[in-house]
Ligand SMILES: Cc1ncc(C[n+]2csc(CCOP(=O)(O)OP(=O)(O)O)c2C)c(N)n1
């Protein structure tokens with residue numbers, strides 16, 4: 133990690149808060165708003181303390197209206213501000229889809245570069261927290277499918293800070309999806325100073341030779357556990373943290389699959405038309421002659437995420453991942 | 464009533480005061496004693512269940528739950544007016560209204576224990592499931608209203624939303640469609656002062672919420688939402704009007720969410736004890752009880768007795784819910800489609816193969 137920098141132990145919530153804090157301090161054009169982000173600091177406390185520090189003109193509780201939140205952000209951005217807005221849960225972002233798809237994603241093109249949509253739309257996503265309906269989905273592929281948007285998902289406190297900082301500094305609109313299941317589960321030394329993790333770059337977390345496993349968000353942890361099981365079975369896994377859904381880092385994926393000849397994607401999303409499907413397509417299109425087994429998807433089913441009591445059927449477990457690793461290697 | 468309590472005048476429709484004394488004889492509704500006592504018992508049952516669920520949640524026996532205690536009068540008054548054939552379109556904080564429609568406590572428990580089966584509502588006619596995406600259900604209510612009108616049915620829709628929900632576009636679209644289509648829907652806003660941590664003053668610059676009816680060309684009234692008599696009168700009048708004229712009505716019921724937003728929320732972050740105490744004096748259950756005691760319709764002994772009975776009943780149904788069969792893999796797939804696509808079946812089979820492999824490894 134960054135040599136000599138002052139470090140602090142942070143979880144993902146701390147790291148995101150720290151990135152927001154630093155950027156609010158640097159740039160008075162940054163405005164943060166959303167439901168309950170001000171006084172309360174957000175239902176997950178990601179914006180805790182920021183209203184107190186920067187005032188209610190810069191960190192504010194908005195009315196309960198996602199389309200309103202995203203639509204006003206379009207206007208703010210067109211006029212030169214740099215809004216960072218929160219969708220309280222990704223399951224409620226759909227209310228804002230017209231603004232998102234018809235405007236956030238298109239303004240730059242429509243105005244031929246005149247208006248930049250320097251907007252960050254943050255949203256907690258994903259399952260595993262025994263939540264009510266609409267609070268557990270992983271629909272990142274929807275955003276990846278919309279031309280004009282970039283989609284980022286961190287898996288560690290370090291990356292959360294570095295990627296969010298890059299997102300805030302980006303002049304393109306960024307959908308920043310936060311794996312809420314690991315918001316506080318992982319603690320790590322993170323530099324206190326500002327630093328960037330580039331958008332669009334995956335990371336090889338651990339090199340291996342038998343099979344490539346691509347994962348992101350909360351699935352990294354599950355994949356790492358599966359890796360331990362694989363190691364015991366004598367299988368060497370190369371684990372890649374995708375970090376950005378779009379633009380997807382094809383180079384890192386292709387390079388890895390050319391080495392291992394096998395690829396599995398682990399994601400919480402429904403099976404069809406997803407990120408895992410995209411990665412399988414990349415492997416087939418760009419590394420076809422290197423493949424020793426079919427690219428594999430370890431994902432949720434094409435079903436609604438079951439309510440809490442049935443969620444274990446749907447979620448990817450280390451065992452399920454290992455099962456597919458073994459089948460792929462033995463193919 | 465709608466003319467006398469025009470929301471433009473900022474008047475609030477109230478019938479009893481905080482001590483249970485009648486302050487508005489003109490509009491004091493005719494409710495026979497038996498019905499009134501039932502209303503009280505229904506409110507007490509909902510309160511008892513709510514408080515018990517909160518403690519079950521703390522014991523880890525149920526997941527996140529949005530308590531509705533403090534808001535019972537609105538929901539019970541609706542249940543008193545609502546007929547079997549009428550529709551109930553809930554949001555997610557209307558325990559007493561579901562119970563009034565015939566939903567069982569056990570079903571509610573199952574829902575919050577994480578079973579879709581909790582939404583079956585086997586004994587309740589014409590009720591939609593709990594709707595979590597705020598305000599979205601109001602458009603469904605308007606659509607149901609269209610069917611009622613189209614088929615000339617003798618029905619009314621009662622649709623719930625919170626104060627926060629009035630900021631969503633769907634709220635405005637539902638009222639607008641309702642006004643244009645002239646459908647029999649009573650929209651009830653439970654204005655409990657907060658949308659999680661956000662006070663109603665940050666939701667709207669309108670003087671009140673009922674006033675929004677004016678813009679949509681429909682009737683509206685602002686009611687003391689902790690006064691069961693006023694609520695009964697207002698909801699009854701609104702439903703009769705909706706039924707006979709085929710017109711929507713907007714009711715704003717002023718109340719207070721005495722508990723937390725959900726069991727994972729901490730209200731001390733955004734509201735004061737003084738405020739909570741102030742609203743304690745307006746507690747809907749206390750007010751009705753005071754009226755009943757003042758008029759010798761009820762005694763403290765009866766109160767204690769029935770409370771014990773309710774606690775046992777709540778616990779009995781809770782334990783029954785806890786003993787519900789395990790959630791099976793099929794349950795994930797069964798209702799996604801009417802006609803299940805082959806590939807979905809394949810996904811289920813694949814997963815069963817994995818489970819067999821897992822079992823064999825043990
Ligand atoms: C569309 C949508 N956005 C956000 C949420 C998250 N959320 C759940 S309840 C709530 C506040 C609702 O406030 P209000 O309408 O006043 O109802 P109350 O909770 O007070 O009963 C919010 C923001 C949601 N469920 N749906």
Ligand SMILES: [Mg+2]
Pocket residue numbers: 625626627653654655656657658659
């Ligand atoms: Mg409210």
